[in-house]
Amino acid sequence: MLAEPSSMELLSFFVSLSTMLDFLQPQMIITLVLRLAVLYAMWVIGSKALRFAERYAESAAGVQDLKLFRYVRLGWTAVVIYMAVVVGIYSLHMEQFAAFYQQGNEVVAWFTQVIGRIVAVILLSYVALRVVNTLAERIVPGSEFSRRTVRVRTLTGVLRSTATVVIVLLAFVMVLDNLGVRSSALLASVSVLGLAVSFGAQSLIKDIFSGFFILLEDQYGVDDSIIVNNNPNLSGGVEKLNLRVTHLRALDGTVHIIPNGQIQTVSVQSKEWSRFVANLSVGYDADLDRAIEVVKKVAGDLYEDAEWKDHFLEAPEVQGVTALNLDAVNIRALFKVLPKSQWALGREFNRRIKRAMDEAQIMIPFSRKTINWGGEPLLVEFKQTPPAEFKADMKKRPDVGADTDMNV
Incomplete structure (x- = not known):
């Protein structure tokens, strides 16, 4: 049978409880709530990480028995609850629980020295990344294509990616340093490993x-x-x-x-300036002077057109006859234009020159062949050879196609 507590014992318990409640201050309550909030956040992050590992093991690795992950989650929850109890005892200054009070002191000190610094490193790294992205977004290249625009767009992407890698690596090393991992030894190991890997990664270098x-x-x-x-x-x-x-x-x-x-x-094809080279072919029976005048007129009209004038860097140059081919005469015109404008301007020139040549009745040659059989008409006769004569003729011929099975 359990002995019932005496009235003096109950009185002393309520006196101690009232004394502890009187000892509590708003600052202690706020400190306890903040510390418990940090522990709760740590528990949530750990639980999400464990659930992610469980899903990955189930989908990617094909693990069927997931009891181990459940036990790990239960163990993690028990650890956080125990830390919350000792932190609460320490935060409320309950020194009568000496062992728990000392452990709470160690947990709070570890959080203050380690977790606080890690959180500060993560926050500073996040701010640095945001600053880099903001500065990169503020460097806006021009809308028109130019060497400055090309260089700004290229360097902006490279600097952003490089700065991101550097910030993440520095944050990772500082977090390890705060967790007690000697970053100097780690970097030395990585350097030795990098030296070994470099021999097999020469193409990457x-x-x-x-x-x-x-x-x-x-x-x-x-x-x-x-x-x-x-x-x-x-x-x-x-x-x-x-x-x-x-x-x-x-x-x-x-x-x-x-x-x-x-x-x-x-x-x-787009550095500083570009050039469209127009090679126009006309027949040998065409009036070359007139054809050259047509090319000059089309090039001049295109140069004076308000829609296309801004694409030019200088007036078009018609060089005249540049080659005498077997079936055509080549006339060349040069158009010096802005970078990447040569293709659009070339399409427009081809459209206009075809129309102008048709109006001037100057033929642009196209591929054709003429077979001359002489002055007399060509008579073609088809004659059927009797089978006996065909066999006799085949015996007289050399052994051509001996591997072919001939059935007549």
Whole structure:
């Protein structure tokens, strides 16, 4: 049988309880609530991480028995509850529970020295990333295509990605340092590992160095039209450029991802200025002087057109007859225009010159062949050979097509 508490014992308990309640202050309550809120946030983050690991193990790894993850979650919950109890005892200054009070002191000290610094590092890293993104968004390239626009768009993307990598790496090292992991030893190990990996990643290093010199020398940039390694299949507009690869968007929408180290030669079609070369062919029976005048008139009208005049950097140049081919005479005209304007202006010139040549009755040659059989009409007769004569004729011929099965 349990002994009932005496009246003196009950009195002393209520006196101690009232004394503790009187000892509580609003500052202590606020401190306790904040510490418990931090523990709750830590529990939520840990639980979400464990659930993510459980889903990954179930879907990707194909793990069927997930009892281990449930036990881990229960253990994590029990640990957080125990930490909340000892933190509460320490926050309320309940020194009569000496063991729990000391553990609460250690937990709070660890949170203050470690978690607080880690949170500060994460917040500062987040602010730094936001500042980098804001500055990158404020650097707005011009709407018109120019070398400054190309360079600004290229360097903005490269600097943003580089700054993001540097900030994340620094934050990671500082978090490890606050957790008690010696970052110097870790960096030394990583450097040794990097030295070993570098021997097997020479192509990666080559790509990075090539990309660095591409940016430094402004060989090409985002929105430039280029041809890589003199290969027409690797041509198009540069969509993205970083230190390792170049993303090239072809005319049909295909994206070519080319490592910078594999780029030997680059033909840039949009650097500083461009030129459309018009090679027009006319027949040998055409009036060349009149044809040249038609070309000059069409080029002059195109140059004076208000819709196209801004594309020109100088007046068109008609060079005259440049070649005498087997079936046509070539007349050449040159148009020096803004970068990437040569294709649109060339299409417009071709449309206008075809119409002008038709109106002037000057024929632009097209491929045709004439077979001359002589002055007499050609008579073609089809004669059927009897089977006996066909066999005799085949026996007289050399062994041609001996492997063919002939059934007559």
